[in-house]
Amino acid sequence: MSTPNSPTLDKHSSALDAAEASASHLITVTLRIRRFNPEVSDHAEWVDYQLPIDPKERVLDALHKIKWEIDGTLTFRRSCAHGVCGSDAVRINGRNRLACKTLIKDINPEKPITVEPIKGLTVLKDLVVDMDPFFQAYRDVMPFLITKGNEPTRERLQSAEDRERFDDTTKCILCAACTSSCPVFWNDGQYFGPAAIVNAHRFIFDSRDEGGEQRLEILNDKDGVWRCRTTFNCTDACPRGIEVTKAIQEVKRALITRRF
Ligand code: SF4
Numbered sequence: 563m564s565t566p567n568s569p570t571l572d573k574h575s576s577a578l579d580a581a582e583a584s585a586s587h588l589i590t591v592t593l594r595i596r597r598f599n600p601e602v603s604d605h606a607e608w609v610d611y612q613l614p615i616d617p618k619e620r621v622l623d624a625l626h627k628i629k630w631e632i633d634g635t636l637t638f639r640r641s642c643a644h645g646v647c648g649s650d651a652v653r654i655n656g657r658n659r660l661a662c663k664t665l666i667k668d669i670n671p672e673k674p675i676t677v678e679p680i681k682g683l684t685v686l687k688d689l690v691v692d693m694d695p696f697f698q699a700y701r702d703v704m705p706f707l708i709t710k711g712n713e714p715t716r717e718r719l720q721s722a723e724d725r726e727r728f729d730d731t732t733k734c735i736l737c738a739a740c741t742s743s744c745p746v747f748w749n750d751g752q753y754f755g756p757a758a759i760v761n762a763h764r765f766i767f768d769s770r771d772e773g774g775e776q777r778l779e780i781l782n783d784k785d786g787v788w789r790c791r792t793t794f795n796c797t798d799a800c801p802r803g804i805e806v807t808k809a810i811q812e813v814k815r816a817l818i819t820r821r822f
């Protein structure tokens with residue numbers, strides 16, 4: 563049996579202290595979420611949720627808390643929860659971000675935090691948009707290695723400098739934060755959009771690839787790179803820090819010079 567000073571009791575009281583200390587860090591935040599359920603109404607509305615949360619937690623944690631403890635009908639996408647899969651891009655306080663990479667403390671929790679779906683794609687329910695047009699544009703630029711001739715008997719070699727040429731655009735996680743922050747895309751969903759161009763860039767500038775001319779012709783289309791108005795929204799929105807506008811400019815230059 564434990565005595566008042568036994569190690570077992572000490573362990574329990576330190577666990578209680580830790581729980582109390584962590585509870586004392588909680589603040590109350592209001593998440594103002596744009597909700598839409600086509601089975602109930604034909605228009606969206608803002609709904610406020612108040613919840614206690616550690617400011618060091620992320621907006622995704624707050625969405626989970628709401629879904630699991632307050633309103634199970636809230637619908638959103640997420641998978642990895644660590645900035646890798648690209649499935650939880652949403653507009654937070656009017657700016658495209660990944661919910662899993664946005665800390666509550668970094669977005670002024672003293673005011674209601676607005677969370678709404680990314681723009682320019684049809685909203686299916688709450689924060690979930692139809693990504694089909696986005697992925698169709700991605701498929702249209704043929705995001706895979708194209709080569710001619712016979713299969714080599716060993717791997718295709720590339721110098722470190724040649725690999726560096728397209729390193730930035732390999733980082734894309736297809737979250738659509740760039741494309742859905744682009745005013746040209748908002749006005750005309752036919753535009754390929756920054757993400758498709760970034761992924762075309764990744765192969766056009768790969769020294770092992772032989773499909774560059776084909777991809778450039780695809781992007782020379784009226785809905786291709788020339789629609790870009792260089793607003794830099796895409797670069798600002800990219801959670802991977804990719805220089806999206808620069809990549810688009812490089813593709814434009816390659817179209818003019820045919821050197822890549
Ligand atoms: S370029 Fe950046 S913002 Fe655009 S889809 Fe890729 S990771 Fe997302």
Ligand code: FES
Nearest residue numbers: 643645647648662
């Ligand atoms: S959940 Fe995968 S990137 Fe945020």
